[in-house]
Amino acid sequence: MTSEEYPLTDRKCEACTPETPPLKGDPLHRYFDQLADGWTLVDEHYLSKTWRFKNFRQALDFTNRIGEMSEQEGHHPEIWLTWGKVKVTVITHAIDALSENDFIWAAKADHLYEECP
Numbered sequence: 001m002t003s004e005e006y007p008l009t010d011r012k013c014e015a016c017t018p019e020t021p022p023l024k025g026d027p028l029h030r031y032f033d034q035l036a037d038g039w040t041l042v043d044e045h046y047l048s049k050t051w052r053f054k055n056f057r058q059a060l061d062f063t064n065r066i067g068e069m070s071e072q073e074g075h076h077p078e079i080w081l082t083w084g085k086v087k088v089t090v091i092t093h094a095i096d097a098l099s100e101n102d103f104i105w106a107a108k109a110d111h112l113y114e115e116c117p
Helices: 025-032 056-075 102-116
Strands: 040-042 047-053 078-082 085-090
Touching: 025 040, 025 102, 047 102, 056 078, 056 085, 056 102, 085 102
Parallel strands: none
Antiparallel strands: 040 047, 047 085, 078 085
C-alpha cells in the first residue's frame, strides 16, 4: 500500500523545505477531493474553512484542540477565533503553496470537529 492509499488522518506531516515541490493540477485536486465538505481551494494556493459553533466557549475549545494538533504535526495554520466561529487558512509557508501536509492537517482538523460535543 502506498502512502497515498492511507487515509489522510493516518498520515503525519513531514518537514518541508523550500525545495519541496508544491502540489498543482490533478495531484492537488485528488487531495482536495479527499477532504470533507466546506473546504475552499483558493487559486490552487491555499485552503480555507470556517466551522460554526453554538457559542464562544465551543469555538475556543476547538481552537485549542486544533492548536495542539498543529503542535503535534509541526504544521501551523492561520487561525481566527470569534464568537461561534473558527476560520483557518492552511498553506505550507516554506514553499508559499500547498503540500500534502496541508491536506493531512485539514483532514485531522475535520476529525477533531466531528469529535466536538
